[in-house]
Amino acid sequence: MSRTETGKRTMYYGKGDVLVYRTFAEPLTEVTRIPESPFTGDGNVIMAMNVKVAVRGEAFLTSFTEGDNSMVVATDSMKNLIIRHAADYEGSTVEGFLYHIAGIFLKKYSHITTIELEADRLPFDGLSVASPDGGWRESGLVFRRSHNDHTSASVVVERAEGGVLTVRKQESLLTGLQLIKVKGSSFAGFIRDEYTTLPETQDRPLFIWLNIGWTYKDEKDAIDPKNGSYAASEQIRDIAHTVFHEANSPSIQHLIYRIGLRILERFPQLAEVRFESNNRTWETVVESVDGSDARVYTEPRPPYGFQGFSMTQEDLAAAAGGEDGEAAAALETAASERSEAPTS
Ligand SMILES: O=c1[nH]c(=O)c2[nH]c(=O)[nH]c2[nH]1
Structure with missing residues (x-):
């Protein structure tokens, strides 16, 4: 048994700072109100994320030990996969997006056994504009990039017996x-x-x-x-x-x-x-x-x-x-x- 199988060898590779700007994603609506917060949902007009991906699998060993790239998915391709498949994400949360991407990787590349994804959402705040009736309304089109706290998420998905995808770890975060x-x-x-x-x-x-x-x-x-x-x-x-x-x-x-x-x-x-x-x-x-x-x-x-x-x-x-x-x-x-x- 190799050290990888015992979990002792560290072996992974991937891509960081994959920037995804998806507009008009599915709005987050089904949020249960709590007394401490006026938050009821997110229009998701801009779902912007900085994503990091790492993949693991025994098949990558020879890329490290022998320089054999025949099983290597270029990290540049990983970046492209993540960005392109933001187009077919039908959900409304960062957690859901990561799970969506994890599934695509694991189905496409059968030699990847585990995928780890994390994302920081880049917040864009909606702005108010004067409405003709003298009040104020959400522009809905113009946003201000915020450098305040933001949503983050991470997920580890692995291929279990019979090819079933299993979420091994999943965390949601408020960062910063x-x-x-x-x-x-x-x-x-x-x-x-x-x-x-x-x-x-x-x-x-x-x-x-x-x-x-x-x-x-x-x-x-x-x-x-x-x-x-x-x-x-x-x-x-x-x-x-x-x-x-x-x-x-x-x-x-x-x-x-x-x-x-x-x-x-x-x-x-x-x-x-x-x-x-x-x-x-x-x-x-x-x-x-x-x-x-x-x-x-x-x-x-x-x-x-x-x-x-x-x-x-x-x-x-x-x-x-x-x-x-x-x-x-x-x-x-x-x-x-x-x-x-x-x-x-
Ligand atoms: O809230 C605090 N916890 C500490 O343990 C600590 N120690 C310290 O010097 N200042 C503070 N403040």
Whole structure:
């Protein structure tokens, strides 16, 4: 048995920065409303993505060991396949697009055993124009490229026994969220010893960078969101800033836990939610302008702190079971808000 079959040898190749700009894709409509978010769907007039593909298979071994290219699909061809087949994608999500492309690769090239695809959606925001009746309306044609947070997704699909395609891993993400709360965050009670110079603070301007990832109990909910079980990254984003607004956070660690509970509560169809956060808290230069709340800050000096945390529905059940009184109370508030929220 070769090392590849035991999973020990690393062997893959592919293409990165494959830029796809598909216009007038199928609109995303069947989104279930949540109280934290006005998001109800996406017209998908522009579905722009930066895609990365990697393929694996024992058949590629001789291309590395002998320079035999007879089984090599040129990465340039991979790029062309991805871009051309954006034309026949009939779905409305990045996750679905990746699955569509994975299927085409695996059906076309029988020696590819596993394909890994990831994509960052390049956000284009719709713009308003004055309407003749004196109000405002969506242009629908003109968009502004945004460099804010965006949807990402990844999928690993493999060919199982009998040629059946199996999704081995699938993750949806909100990438590059940057949130500042100018008042109402503390950081105190940490270990004080001979290495400690950081003062305790009851009120810091907490600036966080966040990547949030989530997986579904059934990945079909992400790939084909026809039954309203799609958790849109815009909704995840809105939950994050709502919880940040509501909570007086004692740390980023606890803040992301609270955001995670709310996400799992709102979307019982998710199995896991995962966080990567950075602390980019501004450095205070002027404590108070004329005795008021006004302050002056500057960019923090390096280095920066970070956190990683993942949570499952079991964490939500434990919190709701009362082990964390504060979390349980927050969940009750969230539940009552949900019952009042309109759904679509
Ligand atoms: O939210 C925080 N968590 C930490 O672990 C930490 N450490 C630190 O210096 N500042 C902060 N802030």
